[in-house]
Amino acid sequence: MPSAVVQLPDRQLAALRDAYRRAARAKRLQLFAGGAVALLLIVLSAIQAEVDPKTFLAKIGGFTSYFDRMATLDSGARVWTDPAAWFWSFKRSARLIGETILMAYVGTLTGAIGAFALNFVASPNITGRAWIVFAARRLLEFCRTVPDIVFALIFVVAFGLGPLPGVLALALHSAGALGKQFFETTENIDMMPVEGLRAVGASYAQVIRYAALPQVIASFATFALLRFEINVRGATVLGFVGAGGIGQDLMEAIRKFYYSDVSAILVMIIAVVMTIDISTQYLRRALLSEGRST
Amino acid sequence: MNETGAAAIDIASVKARHEALFAPNWRARTAVVGVVAAMIALYVAAFVYFDVPWARVIPGLRQLVWFVVAMFPPDPGGHLVTYLNALGETLAIALLGTLLGAVLALPLGVLAARNVIPSAFLRLPIKRFFDSVRGVDTLIWALIWINVVGLGPFAGVLAIATSDFGALGKLFAEIIESADVKEQEGVRAAGGRRLAEVRFGLLPQVLPVIAGQILYFIESNTRSATIIGVVGAGGIGLHLSEQIRVLEWKQVSFLILLILISVAAIDFISGKLRAAMAGRGSSPA
Numbered sequence: 001m002p003s004a005v006v007q008l009p010d011r012q013l014a015a016l017r018d019a020y021r022r023a024a025r026a027k028r029l030q031l032f033a034g035g036a037v038a039l040l041l042i043v044l045s046a047i048q049a050e051v052d053p054k055t056f057l058a059k060i061g062g063f064t065s066y067f068d069r070m071a072t073l074d075s076g077a078r079v080w081t082d083p084a085a086w087f088w089s090f091k092r093s094a095r096l097i098g099e100t101i102l103m104a105y106v107g108t109l110t111g112a113i114g115a116f117a118l119n120f121v122a123s124p125n126i127t128g129r130a131w132i133v134f135a136a137r138r139l140l141e142f143c144r145t146v147p148d149i150v151f152a153l154i155f156v157v158a159f160g161l162g163p164l165p166g167v168l169a170l171a172l173h174s175a176g177a178l179g180k181q182f183f184e185t186t187e188n189i190d191m192m193p194v195e196g197l198r199a200v201g202a203s204y205a206q207v208i209r210y211a212a213l214p215q216v217i218a219s220f221a222t223f224a225l226l227r228f229e230i231n232v233r234g235a236t237v238l239g240f241v242g243a244g245g246i247g248q249d250l251m252e253a254i255r256k257f258y259y260s261d262v263s264a265i266l267v268m269i270i271a272v273v274m275t276i277d278i279s280t281q282y283l284r285r286a287l288l289s290e291g292r293s294t
Numbered sequence: 295m296n297e298t299g300a301a302a303i304d305i306a307s308v309k310a311r312h313e314a315l316f317a318p319n320w321r322a323r324t325a326v327v328g329v330v331a332a333m334i335a336l337y338v339a340a341f342v343y344f345d346v347p348w349a350r351v352i353p354g355l356r357q358l359v360w361f362v363v364a365m366f367p368p369d370p371g372g373h374l375v376t377y378l379n380a381l382g383e384t385l386a387i388a389l390l391g392t393l394l395g396a397v398l399a400l401p402l403g404v405l406a407a408r409n410v411i412p413s414a415f416l417r418l419p420i421k422r423f424f425d426s427v428r429g430v431d432t433l434i435w436a437l438i439w440i441n442v443v444g445l446g447p448f449a450g451v452l453a454i455a456t457s458d459f460g461a462l463g464k465l466f467a468e469i470i471e472s473a474d475v476k477e478q479e480g481v482r483a484a485g486g487r488r489l490a491e492v493r494f495g496l497l498p499q500v501l502p503v504i505a506g507q508i509l510y511f512i513e514s515n516t517r518s519a520t521i522i523g524v525v526g527a528g529g530i531g532l533h534l535s536e537q538i539r540v541l542e543w544k545q546v547s548f549l550i551l552l553i554l555i556s557v558a559a560i561d562f563i564s565g566k567l568r569a570a571m572a573g574r575g576s577s578p579a
Contacts (some may be wrong), residue, residue: 019375042393045386049447049528062442102340107517145554149433149519153538154546159354163344178490236435236480239537244344254437260437266430273429 049181070263079260087264093246097272100245103163103238104231107170112224114142114215119182120208120253125191143176148234152243163244170231170238180222182216189215221287233277236269317422324570365547365554373545380462381552383447384529387522388515396508399459402468410470421467427460432518436527438478448526453524454515473499513564520553 008016045051071079075093079086087093120126122136148169193211201208239247246265253261303395309316404410406420436453443449478495485495523531530549536543 041389043493045389048386049390049450049451050383051390051448053435053449055443059443063439066438066442099343102336102343106340141555145517145557146550147517149521149524150534150538150550153524153535155358157436157541158357160347162347164346164351167344167421173473181361233429233431237431241435250434251437252436254441257441266434270426270429274425277425278428290565 003122009017023122030187055260066259067258070266071260073260079263086260089249089261089264093249093265093268096239096246097268099163100235100239101232101272101276103166103170103245104228104235105236106226108174108228108231110167110176111176111227112178112220114171115178115182116220118175118179120184120212120239122179123186125187125194126204140167140176140179143172145176146173146182148173149238149241150272152238152239156242160240162175166235166243166245169243170235174227174231177204178223178227182191182220185216185219185223186212206270218287222284224285225287229273229277232277233273235256298364325432344430361500361543364543368546368548368551369543369544370548371542373533377530377549377552380523380533381556384519384523384531385452387447387454387513387518387527387529388519388560390517391451392458392512392515394451394455394463394507395458396504396511399463399466400504403463404470406463407470408465408467409473409475421464424460424463424467425552427456428464430457430458432457433525436522436525440526445526445528446518449530450522450527454518454526458511458515462507462511462522466504469500469503469507506571509564509568509571513560516557516560520557 013073025214059195063268073079073080073082073085118136118140124130127133151169151172152165153264155168159165159168187210191214194207196209197211235245236250237247237249239245239249246269250262250265250269252258253265254286306313306449353477378412402420403422406424411417432453435456436449438450439452439456443452451507473496477499481491481495519529519531520534521531522535523529524535526532530553534553537549
């Protein structure tokens with residue numbers, strides 16, 4: 001069967017081709033204009049950020065050799081040939097990483113409690129008054145946009161060095177980030193139970209407990225677990241500003257060029273972060289499937 | 295009065311008839327109480343472990359209130375041009391870092407996709423590699439890059455690029471994996487070669503999603519880039535941490551305000567762009 005495809009007469013075909021060409025040309029022009037704008041932005045940014053390809057090319061060897069040096073002990077042997085020397089400060093680092101995880105835990109839980117308290121206030125379908133909703137949302141937005149490390153810098157001045165300012169910083173930032181996810185969930189709940197309870201005269205607290213909570217609690221737990229994962233990562237650097245955890249030791253090792261110590265701490269951090277990622281992923285899946293079945 | 299009484303009797307009789315349904319579920323309750331108790335115990339234990347200087351908490355809070363009072367009104371203190379310049383640096387770091395990370399992540403992300411490389415032998419090491427890069431915070435990468443290219447915004451660009459490389463690589467792989475194969479089959483059925491399959495079957499599906507994700511990362515990296523200066527890698531963070539250390543609270547609040555406004559502006563622009571792109575991607579044109 002030589003021509004199963006219908007061939008249109010040339011006259012009709014020409015019109016279609018023209019239309020296609022015009023459409024393609026318009027799209028290409030749009031793409032070209034977008035590309036030009038992007039290129040302009042990139043060049044301006046490169047000037048502003050003092051990007052210097054020459055320094056980069058001259059020093060890129062430093063980056064690769066950095067990893068080489070990180071894999072070498074002071075004695076010149078490769079790190080994996082002598083784990084005892086590589087992880088000579090294992091006990092101290094493990095204690096500090098434990099502290100880091102605990103900081104993330106306490107910060108996440110405190111933040112989640114704060115977010116939980118505020119999220120119903122920030123949901124217009126539960127709380128009627130527009131100005132309260134507005135105020136609660138701006139407060140959460142502020143907590144969310146200021147990075148945790150900036151809070152940590154300020155808290156270190158107020159409370160002194162140690163894990164306390166770090167925990168407070170994580171809690172405040174988490175409250176903002178979780179609060180947004182929480183009220184977006186609460187906003188979209190099924191309103192039938194809420195209306196039902198209101199109709200039989202339930203109080204504000206009862207509406208939340210029996211109508212809203214059962215619908216949102218599983219997603220809240222999932223968001224909190226995800227935030228815990230993020231906070232473990234974030235807590236590893238809070239020590240850079242003196243707010244506790246492994247960060248202080250890591251920064252010293254990097255600044256003082258103790259290469260094998262840097263790699264030892266990084267390996268431990270990566271191992272812990274991956275373990276926590278995998279276990280929270282497992283927990284989240286379990287939570288979600290349970291939330292669906294009930 | 296009469297009606298509520300009737301309802302109460304009704305509930306009592308219903309309860310009596312379906313005792314099993316109304317009985318408290320002790321197993322579920324112990325599980326919940328147990329988990330909550332364990333969480334509280336860990337919470338308390340953490341505070342004991344932290345060795346919190348409780349004597350400093352009340353004076354610290356008082357000081358904090360004083361800081362907040364001292365922050366008003368926000369005032370650049372005659373450094374407006376310097377701060378705006380640093381803000382520009384921050385935005386430049388976010389843009390360049392994200393784009394560089396994306397360019398580096400794309401080829402490896404393609405290789406980590408299940409429908410491109412079916413062999414788990416090759417795919418899994420790449421995914422684990424992405425995960426390890428992602429597990430290291432941007433600030434740590436910044437410190438390492440400072441050792442290599444020196445202090446300044448360029449180290450910040452490279453730090454953002456490195457940590458984005460891990461996150462975006464994983465994401466790109468997932469996007470490519472979730473592409474619909476039917477469109478490629480269609481191109482093949484019409485006689486297209488492998489290259490045409492990728493160009494007309496795969497790219498139109500994948501590109502808008504990838505572009506949207508890159509925009510989203512530029513947005514979130516604007517936040518990261520504001521703090522990368524804390525360790526000396528350029529941008530507004532350097533000034534912010536310095537002003538906090540010398541307790542110039544009016545300038546601190548000005549800088550925070552500047553960050554809030556610029557982050558909101560970038561959010562707004564990127565949100566509009568992403569919406570426009572999503573609209574064009576889903577339309578049949």
